[in-house]
Amino acid sequence: MSEGVLPSARVALVGNPNTGKTALFNALTGARQKVANYAGVTVERKEGFVTSAAGRSLSVLDLPGTYSLRARSPDEAVTRDAVLGRLSGEVPPDVVVAVADATNLRLVLRLILELKAVGRPMVLALNMYDIAQRQGLRIDLEGLQKELGCPIVTTVATRKRGIDELVGQIEALAAAGALTGENIWREPTAPEIRLAHREAQRILKTYVRPPEHPDTLTGRVDAVLLHPVAGLAILLALLFVMFQAVFTWAGPAQDLIDAGFVALGELVGRVLPDGLVHSLIVDGLIAGVGSVLVFLPQILILFFFIILLEDFGYMARAAFLMDKIMGGAGLHGRAFIPLLSSFACAIPGIMAARVIDQKRDRMTTILVAPLMTCSARIPVYTLIISAFIPDRTVGPGLNLQGLVMFGLYGAGIASALAVSFVIRKVFWRGAVEPFLMELPTYKMPSAANVARNLLLRAQIFIGRAGRIILPLMVLVWVLSTFPSPPPGATEPAIDYSFAGMIGHAIQPLFAPIGFNWQMVVALIPGFAAREVAVAALGTVYAVGDAEANVGALGARLAETWSLATGLSFLAWYVFAPQCVATLGVVKRETNSWGWMGVMFGYMLALAYLASLIVYHGAVALGWGLAPEPPTWPRSCSPPCQGPKGAPFPYRSGIPMAGGPLRDTCSIPG
Amino acid sequence: MLAEAVDAEALSTAGQTRLSKLKPGDRGVIVDVRADHATDHHGVDVHELERRLLEFGFVEGARFEVLHEGMFGADPIALRLDDMRVALRRRDAHDVWVQLESK
Numbered sequence: 100m101s102e103g104v105l106p107s108a109r110v111a112l113v114g115n116p117n118t119g120k121t122a123l124f125n126a127l128t129g130a131r132q133k134v135a136n137y138a139g140v141t142v143e144r145k146e147g148f149v150t151s152a153a154g155r156s157l158s159v160l161d162l163p164g165t166y167s168l169r170a171r172s173p174d175e176a177v178t179r180d181a182v183l184g185r186l187s188g189e190v191p192p193d194v195v196v197a198v199a200d201a202t203n204l205r206l207v208l209r210l211i212l213e214l215k216a217v218g219r220p221m222v223l224a225l226n227m228y229d230i231a232q233r234q235g236l237r238i239d240l241e242g243l244q245k246e247l248g249c250p251i252v253t254t255v256a257t258r259k260r261g262i263d264e265l266v267g268q269i270e271a272l273a274a275a276g277a278l279t280g281e282n283i284w285r286e287p288t289a290p291e292i293r294l295a296h297r298e299a300q301r302i303l304k305t306y307v308r309p310p311e312h313p314d315t316l317t318g319r320v321d322a323v324l325l326h327p328v329a330g331l332a333i334l335l336a337l338l339f340v341m342f343q344a345v346f347t348w349a350g351p352a353q354d355l356i357d358a359g360f361v362a363l364g365e366l367v368g369r370v371l372p373d374g375l376v377h378s379l380i381v382d383g384l385i386a387g388v389g390s391v392l393v394f395l396p397q398i399l400i401l402f403f404f405i406i407l408l409e410d411f412g413y414m415a416r417a418a419f420l421m422d423k424i425m426g427g428a429g430l431h432g433r434a435f436i437p438l439l440s441s442f443a444c445a446i447p448g449i450m451a452a453r454v455i456d457q458k459r460d461r462m463t464t465i466l467v468a469p470l471m472t473c474s475a476r477i478p479v480y481t482l483i484i485s486a487f488i489p490d491r492t493v494g495p496g497l498n499l500q501g502l503v504m505f506g507l508y509g510a511g512i513a514s515a516l517a518v519s520f521v522i523r524k525v526f527w528r529g530a531v532e533p534f535l536m537e538l539p540t541y542k543m544p545s546a547a548n549v550a551r552n553l554l555l556r557a558q559i560f561i562g563r564a565g566r567i568i569l570p571l572m573v574l575v576w577v578l579s580t581f582p583s584p585p586p587g588a589t590e591p592a593i594d595y596s597f598a599g600m601i602g603h604a605i606q607p608l609f610a611p612i613g614f615n616w617q618m619v620v621a622l623i624p625g626f627a628a629r630e631v632a633v634a635a636l637g638t639v640y641a642v643g644d645a646e647a648n649v650g651a652l653g654a655r656l657a658e659t660w661s662l663a664t665g666l667s668f669l670a671w672y673v674f675a676p677q678c679v680a681t682l683g684v685v686k687r688e689t690n691s692w693g694w695m696g697v698m699f700g701y702m703l704a705l706a707y708l709a710s711l712i713v714y715h716g717a718v719a720l721g722w723g724l725a726p727e728p729p730t731w732p733r734s735c736s737p738p739c740q741g742p743k744g745a746p747f748p749y750r751s752g753i754p755m756a757g758g759p760l761r762d763t764c765s766i767p768g
Numbered sequence: 769m770l771a772e773a774v775d776a777e778a779l780s781t782a783g784q785t786r787l788s789k790l791k792p793g794d795r796g797v798i799v800d801v802r803a804d805h806a807t808d809h810h811g812v813d814v815h816e817l818e819r820r821l822l823e824f825g826f827v828e829g830a831r832f833e834v835l836h837e838g839m840f841g842a843d844p845i846a847l848r849l850d851d852m853r854v855a856l857r858r859r860d861a862h863d864v865w866v867q868l869e870s871k
Contacts, residue, residue, distance in 0.1 A: 167823045203852055206825055289803070289815065292822040300829070309851075317853070318835075325846060327839035419855045423840040426857070432844075533817055533860040535824050538846055538853035 105155040108273035109190055111181055113214060114198030115207050116164030117412070117539035119226045121145075122256035122548050123198055124161040127266070134555060137186065142177045142453070151270035152263075160192065166206055168213045169286050172456035182217055183284065194272045195221045196265070201231035201238065201253070202314070202540070204307060208299035209292075211247060216284040220272040221249045224265055227542075228253035235311030243306040257545040317412075317540045324416050334420050338439070341404045345397050345443060345474075352396035360389030375580070383576030386634075387627065394444050395557065397474055401443040402556045403549070405436060405451075410544035415536055422534060428516035429523030430467075431460035432534060438464065438515065441471035445681045447560060449688055457532035463519045465688060466698050469681050470515040470674065472508045475629040479672050480507055482633055486653035487665035503669075510673050514705065575627040579635075593638050598623040612671070612710035613664040613718075622675075629678055661725045663717030670713040674706035787832075787864035790845070795833035800865040801826055817860065824856075825849050826864050 114120045125132075128147025137144045145161040162181055163174035170176035177186065184191025197214055199207040214221055225231070225238070244251045250268045254261035287295065324330050364385045371377040408414050414436055422432030430438075433455050441448030448468040455461040472480075484500050491499045523531070579598040584590070593599050602620030609619050617639040625632025633652070640655050656665070676682065676699045686695040717723065784799060803818040812820070826849065835853070836846040844857045 169819070169823070171820065205850055205852070206823075209823075287819075289818050289822060292819060293827060296822065296825075296827045313851075321836065321846070321853075325836040327837065331839055415855070419836075419844060419846060420838065422844050422855075422857070423838045426843075427840075531859070533812060533820055534844060534855075534857045535820055535860060536855045537824070538855055540853070 105153060105274075107156040107158060108193040108269070110157050110159045110194045110196060110269055110273075111192035112159065112161050112196050112198055113178060113182060113210070114164060115166055115200070115203075115210065115537075117537060118164070118198050118200040118203075118207065119256045120164060120198040121161060121552075122545065123224060123226055123254060124159060125548060125551055126254075126256045126259045126262050128159055132555075134559065137177055137189070142174050144177075149266060151266050151273075153270050153274070155270055155273060157266070157269060157273070165210070167210060167287075167292075168217075168284060172458070172461075174453065175456070182214065182219070183282065192219060193276075194269050195219045196269065197221055197223045197249075199223060199225055201225040201228045202234060202236060202310070204238075205299055205303060208302055209295045212295050212298060213284060213287070215248070216282070218282045218284075220275070222265065222268045222272060223247065223249055223251045224261075225251060225253045226256055228261070229255045229258070230314075231310075234313060237308040239306040243302070246302055246306065257548065314540055320541055321416070321538070324413070325419060330416070330420050334417055337408075341401070341439075342442070344404070345400050349396035349400055353393050356393050356395065357389065360385055360392070364389075378580060379573070379576060382580075383573055387576070392561070394474060395560065397443045398440075398447055398560055399553060399557055401440055402447065403553055405440065406549050406552045406556075407544050409436075410542065410549060412539040412541045415538050418536060419538065425516075426531075426534070428520045429527075429531070430463060430516075430519050431455050431457065431532065432536070434460065434464040437468055438471055441468040441473060444473050444475065445469040445471065445678070446684050447556070449681070449684050450559070452688070459523075459527050459530065460532050462526075462689065462694065463522050465685060466522055466694070466701075467515040467519045469676065469678070469698070469702065470511050470518060472511040472673075473629070473678075475678065476507075476672055478630040478633045480504060480669065482636075482653055483656070483665050483669050483672075486657040487660075487662055507669060507673055514674065518701070518705075575624050575631075579624050579638075591638055593620060593624075593635070611714075612707060613661070613667045613714040613723075614671075614710075615660070615664070617659075618664075618668065626679055628680065629672070659725055661717075662722035663714050664725075666717050666722070667710040667714035670709040671706045674702050674709055676702035676706075784865055784867050786862055787826075787866050788858040788861040790834045790866070790868075791842075792834050792837055792845075794868060796831070796866045796868040798826060798828055798830045798832060798864060799867045800828060802863045802865070804863050814863070818863065821860070821864060824854055825852065826854075832866070 112120050112124055124145065124147060128149050131149065132145060132147040135144045135146075136142065142163065147159045147161070149157050149159060151157060160181060162178040165175040165178045167175075168179045168182065170179045180186040181189055182192065182195060195214055195217070197207065197211050199211075211221075211223065225240075231238070240251050240253070250271075252261055252265045252268055254265060256262075324333060364381045367385060368377060368381045371380060405414070408417070418432035418435055421435045425432055425434055434452070436454060437448045437451040439448075440451045445468050448471065449465050452461050452464045452468065455464060484503055488500045488503050493499050493502065575598075577597075578601070579593050579596050581596055584592045584595040588595060599620050601623055603616050606614070606616040606619045617636070620639050621632050621635035624635040636656070637652050640652065640659075660668075682695055682699060685698055686692060689695065787798070801818060801821050803814040830850050832850075833848045834845055835848055838844050842858075844855050845861065846853060846855045
């Protein structure tokens with residue numbers, strides 16, 4: 100092997116944000132990438148591999164974008180430490196590739212001057228060179244090369260142009276080996292930054308002739324997209340389309356995944372003998388993993404939009420438009436993207452909070468992200484709304500059930516804003532971080548890059564969620580399976596388990612908010628993932644396959660719960676910290692049990708308070724009584740059929756459906 | 769802060785003003801970026817804010833034009849700064865002094 104002959108070399112990509120650094124990374128390394136975290140910090144470590152023509156194996160690190168080695172965020176600190184060779188567990192790079200947007204050289208020239216002080220062999224990649232040429236921008240490459248003392252390669256990463264030359268230059272530097280100078284870098288002071296700017300300005304004036312046809316498209320597009328009124332209207336319309344897509348396009352794929360896991364469960368169930376192993380694998384693992392993976396289509400669609408808008412250059416505009424609204428509550432404009440993602444699932448949302456530079460802003464965003472109505476709450480909301488809220492038209496095009504759903508979403512958003520306001524006052528004593536942001540020029544996204552990023556997001560979600568969810572699923576399964584019911588037991592098995600015992604034991608705590616013991620028991624498996632509570636309610640009320648049979652379960656709830664209890668349960672679900680996976684991700688991202696505890700505590704307190712207010716308010720309005728159970732039997736023969744023709748399950752001596760949908764005994768689908 | 773008030777007065781008579789006071793369409797040159805204690809409750813100290821502004825290209829001699837402002841409270845503002853576009857909140861633009869050009 101030729102790799103045995105030449106020692107491998109480490110290459111680090113450094114550059115300003117929005118210079119196409121990641122596109123260049125993709126063009127360099129293709130599919131040979133792996134993503135992990137840097138040791139001890141929650142910054143994504145993207146490494147790829149490429150082999151030079153001479154046969155040297157190069158490992159390329161895609162470092163987070165930065166304007167200066169003077170780091171302002173955890174991400175930028177990683178870039179600084181990686182370049183300086185201070186990062187624990189990382190070997191300093193043999194070659195630094197400074198990536199620059201050829202049309203926007205001023206700031207990167209200052210960064211290059213800083214990098215030169217580090218003294219490592221460096222090559223400058225002038226990316227997006229095609230755009231520079233189209234604009235008639237003239238760069239004296241010879242002169243600039245001499246001035247900076249490092250080789251320059253022009254590249255068009257999205258079209259894979261200049262990549263071989265770049266690898267050739269890296270190879271040449273790696274072959275030469277030695278450092279070019281001592282590391283004399285230290286944090287620049289304000290006068291030094293000014294000096295470096297003047298120097299960059301001089302270099303720019305000498306070697307770069309301004310464009311003959313400067314980009315006017317960005318200005319014209321911004322005139323519309325950043326218009327105070329039209330801009331906001333377009334943003335809202337975009338959001339509307341996104342949500343429509345997330346919730347309608349994902350449907351078929353989700354059904355497919357759901358059906359796949361049910362089929363897998365049945366298949367495995369047939370092979371395995373009945374018993375504990377069967378139950379663990381089918382009910383615990385397969386159903387558990389399925390309940391998380393079912394969100395993958397929604398998350399992919401959401402990320403598809405986010406990546407597309409980010410690559411186009413729109414996300415910074417969205418942050419600009421939303422900054423005042425979010426800033427009033429103490430959030431950074433950039434928190435908009437993570438909070439948006441949280442509507443699909445808080446996990447990718449919390450991970451997306453990495454785009455926020457400042458620690459405080461990032462913490463606030465992470466803490467409130469789970470208040471956004473994630474899609475796991477939808478099954479619960481749907482169940483309770485269909486059971487308790489009449490399907491009535493209250494105005495032109497307005498349906499009462501839809502309004503309540505909308506209200507629950509609104510409550511989530513409003514509470515997130517309120518909580519972040521309080522967090523700023525309590526934890527940060529009112530301090531507000533500066534908000535400075537580049538508005539990149541608009542660019543056509545490249546399909547290959549969007550696809551690659553999407554794949555990466557999917558891998559990360561499956562990997563992280565899988566690793567956290569799996570052990571938790573086993574734990575919840577253990578809690579709700581052991582001990583087994585005694586022979587001849589009349590109640591559902593869960594009632595005899597640890598979950599049942601815990602439910603009964605803590606039920607008095609929940610009595611003031613109108614929860615009965617069945618609800619409390621259902622909350623325990625629901626802790627693994629919110630929507631599991633629906634299945635758990637089905638188990639305690641002995642309604643088989645509750646998720647497919649929402650009508651039957653809803654009818655059962657409508658007759659045993661009062662309206663006040665139903666509303667209280669809804670209020671609980673707006674706030675309750677009901678998803679261990681989210682808590683696990685918060686622990687990882689903040690690197691602290693403390694912050695996770697803060698989130699758990701405040702959400703629990705809010706949930707209890709909200710339910711308390713809603714329950715007692717509703718009782719005061721006279722909604723505190725469960726409907727009178729109808730005398731049994733009613734005119735209900737042949738036995739009621741569920742939507743799929745399954746016999747309506749009931750336990751002996753307990754009346755079946757009654758109340759509003761109960762005249763006909765048919766279950767709406 | 770009498771000295772500061774007098775100073776500001778003197779500057780504004782010379783056609784200089786704070787970047788935070790400008791409207792879309794205003795253009796000119798940045799003449800001074802300071803580390804004054806201009807706004808309270810900054811999450812970072814004034815020297816850090818100064819350095820961040822400098823790193824973003826808010827440096828003496830840079831040409832700018834205010835392009836857009838937000839809908840609520842006309843905040844934040846977006847500007848062309850030399851050959852790039854930048855957005856910032858007015859409170860962070862307080863210590864950037866500019867010389868306006870007539871339109």
